[in-house]
Amino acid sequence: MKIKTKFAALLAILSIGLSTPALAHPKLVSSTPAASATVGATNRLTLTFSERLMPRLSGVDLAMTGMPGMANHAPMKIGGATTAVGEDGKTLIVTLARPLTAGSYKVDWHAVAADTHRIVGSLTFTVR
Ligand SMILES: [Cu+2]
Numbered sequence: 001m002k003i004k005t006k007f008a009a010l011l012a013i014l015s016i017g018l019s020t021p022a023l024a025h026p027k028l029v030s031s032t033p034a035a036s037a038t039v040g041a042t043n044r045l046t047l048t049f050s051e052r053l054m055p056r057l058s059g060v061d062l063a064m065t066g067m068p069g070m071a072n073h074a075p076m077k078i079g080g081a082t083t084a085v086g087e088d089g090k091t092l093i094v095t096l097a098r099p100l101t102a103g104s105y106k107v108d109w110h111a112v113a114a115d116t117h118r119i120v121g122s123l124t125f126t127v128r
Contacts, residue, residue: 023115026051035123041099052089057112059083066104100127
């Protein structure tokens, strides 16, 4: 009887543990520039996720999608960026070769955490 009670308690503890996923997918928590924000010239983007990232499998593609005075601007990839993961293990820090000029931009991010599933998302912002 005593052993059965202990076993039941152990099962209860295990089922609580299983109901919260140990390996959650990374969600974007915040970014600079923030999604849809208008900011001054910057050469740095940060994206903070809910989970620790696998650095080699996580990153961003940045494209300029619009420029003042230019209609039908085709998305232009911004190269020359270096990406690092911050000390928290959850923040992608993207440093660009030069500050972004005025226009609209789209960030396509990909993030891989411990379960190795590639999660993707995007955000846009404007440089004034
Ligand atoms: Cu997954």
